[in-house]
Amino acid sequence: MDENKRSPEMxxxxxxxxxxxxxxxxxxxxxxxxxxxxAELACEMLIEILAHMDLQAEVTIRENAEEVVLDxxxxxxxxxxxxxxxxxxxxxxxxxKIVNRFPExxxxxxxxxxxxxxRRENGLASMARREAKRAMQQSRIITLEPMSPRxxxxxxxxxxxxxxxxxxxDGSGLDRRVRIIPSRRGPRGGGRFSRNREE
Amino acid sequence: MEQLRELIAFIAKxxxxxxxxxxxxxxxxxxxxxxELTVAPSDLGKVIGKDxxxxxxxxxxxxxxxARYSKRAVLEIIx
Numbered sequence: 001m002d003e004n005k006r007s008p009e010m011x012x013x014x015x016x017x018x019x020x021x022x023x024x025x026x027x028x029x030x031x032x033x034x035x036x037x038x039a040e041l042a043c044e045m046l047i048e049i050l051a052h053m054d055l056q057a058e059v060t061i062r063e064n065a066e067e068v069v070l071d072x073x074x075x076x077x078x079x080x081x082x083x084x085x086x087x088x089x090x091x092x093x094x095x096x097k098i099v100n101r102f103p104e105x106x107x108x109x110x111x112x113x114x115x116x117x118x119r120r121e122n123g124l125a126s127m128a129r130r131e132a133k134r135a136m137q138q139s140r141i142i143t144l145e146p147m148s149p150r151x152x153x154x155x156x157x158x159x160x161x162x163x164x165x166x167x168x169x170d171g172s173g174l175d176r177r178v179r180i181i182p183s184r185r186g187p188r189g190g191g192r193f194s195r196n197r198e199e
Numbered sequence: 200m201e202q203l204r205e206l207i208a209f210i211a212k213x214x215x216x217x218x219x220x221x222x223x224x225x226x227x228x229x230x231x232x233x234x235e236l237t238v239a240p241s242d243l244g245k246v247i248g249k250d251x252x253x254x255x256x257x258x259x260x261x262x263x264x265x266a267r268y269s270k271r272a273v274l275e276i277i278x
Contacts, residue, residue: 045213052206053264082263090259097245097253098213173250 039068042099042109046070046091055080069110070095080113085120088113089148124151125158128180132165135180142180146171152178200225200232203265203272207234210257215242231271234261238276246276 039061050057050072057074072080081088092111100106110117128144135142144155152169155178159167166181204225212218220239225232238246247254258274265272 048209049206049260052202052209053260054202054267079263082259086259087263090256090263093252093256094210094214094260097248097256098210101214174252 036105036107038099038105038107039063039070039109042068042095043070045098046072046095046111049091049094050074050080067108067110069112072111072113074113077113077116081116085116088116121154124154128155128158128178129162132159132162132180135182136164136184139182139185141182141185143170144178144180146175146177149176152176200227200234200265200268200270200272202268203232203234203261206264207236207257207261207274210260211236211238211246214245214253215239216245217242231273232265233273233275236274236276243276243278 043059043061047057047059050059055074055076057072057080060071060073062069062071074080079087080091082090088111092109095111096109099109131142131144147155156167156169159165159180164183166183168179168181169176170179171177204223208221208223211221211223215221215238217239220237220242222237224235224237226235227233236246245253246257248256254274254276261272261274
């Protein structure tokens, strides 16, 4: 859409990054701000879908080099977010499918509602720390419930510098879960039978 | 349940290659509405998605909307 409006510096940056992207097949995260009109398209589609859902809302675009965030402002916030954010996630999923219908120039669109995502990330991180402490105290692996890739990432990052545990994801597809593994592990079965660790 | 029918029609049309082939028929019962979605055979994968994720997302948006009418809405994708 705004192909011609790009400044020269940006063009250079884009070229370099496009090369890198095609070589490594890396994701959108390394591509600088693109004026490809996808953020605007996503915004329009989102407003239309919300209107069809009987939700009056205002949508603003927050865009940076790494991602496009569509922020929904509405009275009926609860219905937009849904249980555990499932309506928000469904909106995000559908919008990404629509906007990235063609493989070239894929961009990830995030949909947020006020500070919901941030609050949820903080909640996930503190849950992760709590469970990590439990894993260490009980010297056993703690497996969390299945989560989306993004949520799992939040857990991994929040425990990356947590001493005494490591994290790993296991399972496939929708059943992929994070496992919190204490570095000092007791005997199998959760350490209930206190056997001497150095046999 | 025109509202629900239009919601699904709009999303489906935005997802497929052949929007003209998209049809949504609402079959209304007492407490439930069944929405029968038909798309071009080549577009079936687009409305179902990997592991049915697209269909699941549409169902989530549908139930969030139908709850307002105190109705249960069921999305059926006709193959």
